[in-house]
Amino acid sequence: MIKIYGVGRGRGKEGENKPAAPKRQPGEIRIQKELDELELPPHTSIAVPDKNNLMAFHITIAPDEGFWKGATYKFVFNVPGAYPHEPPKVKCETKIYHPNIDLQGNVCLNILREDWKPVLSINTIVYGLLYLFLEPNPGDPLNHEAADALRTDRVNFARLVGRSLKGGVVAGESFPKLT
Incomplete structure (x- = not known):
């Protein structure tokens, strides 16, 4: 009797067994495709610290x-x-004075929570983050002090952000010099 299953699998040229390639999860395959096709906006870059682990990377x-x-x-x-059925976890490593990013780096972006859908992508998240820099949302804050400052006086908020960017103290918190 001939065994159909396994015929020709795992054999080298001389009939030796080859080690099986590690099986990739569907999420890894999807991330590989997304990263290959990523179209980053200007002034944005990606770094993958461990080329063997595409599931962890940095966006600047x-x-x-x-x-x-x-x-x-x-x-x-x-x-x-479980990606794309679960959204990526995204944290800001740079301390920032922002209504939608708290001092621990947690990011409040609806598509990373309740509005996540498997059709969304890393590219979508990057554009969402960029939008938070252009139009911060004081209506859904993580940093309530920053949100209140933005809501009540945009000119003062701009001054506070400027102070934080120069390495100053805002609301009792020290910030790194970024400009």
Whole structure:
């Protein structure tokens, strides 16, 4: 009797067994495709620290307009194995005075939470982050003090952001010099 299953699998030229390639999860395959096709906006870059782990990478954004113009912010992406059915975890590694990013780097972006859908992509998230720099949303804040400042007096908010970018103290918090 001939065994159909396994015929020709795992054999080298001389009939030796080859080690099997590690099986990739669907999320890894999707991330590979997305990263290959990524179309980053100007002043944005990506770094993959471990080429063997595409599920963890950094996106750097340097806004060219808005309150945070001239500074550079690093976001860490950790993609779960269930991606794209679960959104990536995104944290801002650069301390920032922003209504939608708290002092621990947690990011409040609707598509990273309740509005996530598997059709969304890393590219969508990057554009969402960029939009937070152009149009911060004081109506859905993580940093309530920054949101209140933005809501009540945009000119004063701009002054506070400027102070934070120069390495000053805002609301009792010290910020790194970014400009």
